[in-house]
Amino acid sequence: MVIKPKIREFICTTAHPVGCAVSVDKQISHSASKGSVDGAKRVLVIGCSTGYGLASRISALENLKAATLGVMFERPATGKRTATPGWYNTAEFEKAAEKKGIYAKTLNGDAFSKEMKEKVIETIRKDLGTVDLVIYSLAAPRRTDAQGVTWTSCLKTTGEPYTEKSLDLRDNTIVEKTIEPATEEEIQGTIKVMGGEDWAEWIRDLREAGVLADQALTVAYSYIGPEITYPIYYHGTIGAAKQHLHKTAEEITKSNPGVRALISVNKGLVTQASAAIPVVPLYFSILYKVMKEKGIHEGCIQQMVRLFTEKLYTDNGPLTDENGFIRMDDLEMREDVQEEIRKSWKAVNTDNIREYCDIDGYWEDFYHMFGFGHDSVDYDADVEAQVAIPSINE
Ligand code: NAD
Numbered sequence: 001m002v003i004k005p006k007i008r009e010f011i012c013t014t015a016h017p018v019g020c021a022v023s024v025d026k027q028i029s030h031s032a033s034k035g036s037v038d039g040a041k042r043v044l045v046i047g048c049s050t051g052y053g054l055a056s057r058i059s060a061l062e063n064l065k066a067a068t069l070g071v072m073f074e075r076p077a078t079g080k081r082t083a084t085p086g087w088y089n090t091a092e093f094e095k096a097a098e099k100k101g102i103y104a105k106t107l108n109g110d111a112f113s114k115e116m117k118e119k120v121i122e123t124i125r126k127d128l129g130t131v132d133l134v135i136y137s138l139a140a141p142r143r144t145d146a147q148g149v150t151w152t153s154c155l156k157t158t159g160e161p162y163t164e165k166s167l168d169l170r171d172n173t174i175v176e177k178t179i180e181p182a183t184e185e186e187i188q189g190t191i192k193v194m195g196g197e198d199w200a201e202w203i204r205d206l207r208e209a210g211v212l213a214d215q216a217l218t219v220a221y222s223y224i225g226p227e228i229t230y231p232i233y234y235h236g237t238i239g240a241a242k243q244h245l246h247k248t249a250e251e252i253t254k255s256n257p258g259v260r261a262l263i264s265v266n267k268g269l270v271t272q273a274s275a276a277i278p279v280v281p282l283y284f285s286i287l288y289k290v291m292k293e294k295g296i297h298e299g300c301i302q303q304m305v306r307l308f309t310e311k312l313y314t315d316n317g318p319l320t321d322e323n324g325f326i327r328m329d330d331l332e333m334r335e336d337v338q339e340e341i342r343k344s345w346k347a348v349n350t351d352n353i354r355e356y357c358d359i360d361g362y363w364e365d366f367y368h369m370f371g372f373g374h375d376s377v378d379y380d381a382d383v384e385a386q387v388a389i390p391s392i393n394e
Contacts, residue, residue, distance in 0.1 A: 001385055003082055005372045010169055010275040012370040016379065017387045019371025020088035027055060027301040028096055031062035034305050039064045039313035040133035040217070044120065046071045046111050046202065049086025050369065051271035052221050053137030055300035057093060059308045060133070067103035069123060069131070071111045073140070077385040085272075085370050091389045098390060103127065105391040112143040112198050117205045124211040132213040134206065136199045136220040139273030143193040146201065151192035154237050155277045156182035162231040165348065167282035169275075172359050173350040177278055182237045194241035196220070196248020199261075207256045214258045219312070220245055222265050224329065225283070226338050228345055232279045249324070262318055264311075264326040267303055270365040281362065283341070286348065287332060288358035290340045296331045299365070303328050 006013045043060040047053035048070030060066040070093075074086040090106050097104035105123060109116050124131055144150045157179045166177035182190070191197075199220050206212045222242045225233050233239050245263065252261035268274065268284050275281060291297035298306070311319045311326050321327050331337065344356040353359060367373030 001080070002380060002382055003385065004379065005367065005370060010281075011272070012366075012372070014082045014370065015085040015088055016371035016377065016383070017083070017088045017091075017385060018383055019368075019374050019377045019379075020085050021092040021371075022374045022377055023368050023371060024054070024058070024089050024092040024096070027058045028062060030301050031059050031305045034063060034309055036063050036065055037309045037313050039308060040066050040131075042067045042069075042128045042131045042213070043133045043135065044069050044071075044124070044131045044206075045135045045137065047135075047137035047139065048072050048106065049074050049090050051137070051139070051269075051273065052266060052300050052304065053135065054086070054089055054093070055304035056135045056137060056308075058301060059304045061093075061097055061100070061102060061104070063305060063308050064313075065102065066133070067128060068097070069120065069128065070104070070106040071116060071120060072106060072108055073110060074108055077387070082385045083387060087389065088371060088387055091387045094390045106389055108392055110144070111138055112140070112145065114146055117202060121206065121209040121211055124206075125209070130211050130213040130216075131206070132216050134203065134212075134216065134218040136202065136218065138198070139271070140193055143198065145192065145197070151189045153190040153193035153241070154182055154186045155232070156180065156186060157231045157236045158182055158187060158240065159235070164231070164279050165282055165345070166279045167285060167357070169281060172353060174282070174348060174353060179232060179278055187237050187240050190237035191241045191244045194238060195244030196246075196251075197244075199245065200248050200252055203252050203256055203259060203261065207259060212256075212259060216259050217262060217312070217318070218252065218259060219262045219264050219326070220249065222246065222263050222325070223268060224265050225268060226333065226341065228342065229280060229283050232277065238277070246323075246325075260318075262312075262320065262326055263324070264307055264328055266328045267298060267332045268329075269300055269303070270362060270369070271300070272369060275366065282348075282357070283345075285357035285359055285362040286341050286344045287337075288361045289356060290337055290344070291331065292358060292361065294337065296337075298331070
């Protein structure tokens with residue numbers, strides 16, 4: 001079938017298999033160009049199919065030459081529906097690993113469930129023995145916990161209503177948006193979904209099953225961002241969840257001998273998860289403009305390659321700040337970058353939007369996430385939407 005993008009505000013309901021493969025291949029080429037380091041050899045990536053998790057898996061393959069077991073929640077193509085981008089990305093990733101002769105298997109299903117944890121343990125036992133790195137990169141709207149209770153996360157402020165400039169993605173205009181504060185129940189729901197509880201359960205279960213190598217590392221991804229976005233991010237519901245995640249890192253390290261849990265604070269980037277947060281897309285489009293002008297812009301793959309090759313596996317162990325965080329947002333948070341952003345934020349309106357915002361860069365990343373917008377792909381050509389992932393028999 002001929003596949004075109006079908007966009008509804010901040011999501012695209014179609015994905016292009018050839019374009020997704022191109023996106024993955026470009027990420028592979030970038031990481032391959034950075035050489036390899038001595039690090040983990042058997043890596044479990046929870047949330048492995050898009051965004052930061054996919055980039056981590058690619059860097060594990062290319063820069064660590066590691067076997068990877070991935071967990072994702074994606075949909076194959078059915079009838080007239082294309083698969084989700086993460087499905088196509090994973091098909092291409094597994095092909096690349098196979099070509100190199102490096103183990104890669106993927107389990108598709110709910111990472112929050114007991115059954116998935118059991119399947120992963122069984123697979124590690126059978127195929128790998130142990131893993132020495134566990135990446136936790138889930139971004140999900142809801143979670144059914146071990147007791148069978150379903151929690152929903154939301155992206156709201158807390159305390160007082162918050163009114164701020166926002167980028168309306170339907171027509172690229174600057175509008176004012178008021179975000180109502182979350183209820184206590186909504187805050188708790190977001191902490192349950194995006195906080196550290198499930199991460200801690202994963203590590204406890206893996207350790208108790210004896211499938212974690214001695215001195216294994218586990219890394220979860222977080223975001224803090226600048227004060228401009230605090231009301232919606234760090235002091236919002238998602239920030240409450242991230243602060244819970246940060247505390248969980250310490251608890252995991254304390255309660256699992258031989259395991260070190262770390263938080264990597266990553267750069268703000270357009271992904272399926274972040275495009276849905278109000279106000280944040282405007283900040284990102286200004287951030288992209290400022291960082292590109294300074295020649296320091298990075299995408300998911302540049303971030304993850306730098307994490308693996310320069311911060312996580314060094315002669316002195318993981319490089320952390322005074323709070324124990326690995327700071328991959330070091331360039332984003334540079335004072336000269338943030339100073340420019342504050343100025344642009346004040347000045348930007350619908351008429352001068354292109355002067356201050358990298359709208360094209362924002363949309364380029366957005367289209368690329370779904371496999372669209374690549375010059376090398378013929379989007380009028382008939383393509384096969386059903387693509388098999390070698391390790392999954394659907
Ligand atoms: P993403 O939406 O691109 O990726 C989410 C991944 O989780 C996908 O692989 C998806 O298949 C998987 N997933 C979702 N629900 C699942 C479930 N129930 N079971 C199994 N797999 C499931 O998101 P992302 O932006 O890469 O976010 C990953 C992490 O990085 C999040 O913790 C996020 O907060 C953090 N982070 C993101 C940014 C950013 O700007 N995008 C910045 C810093 C940190």
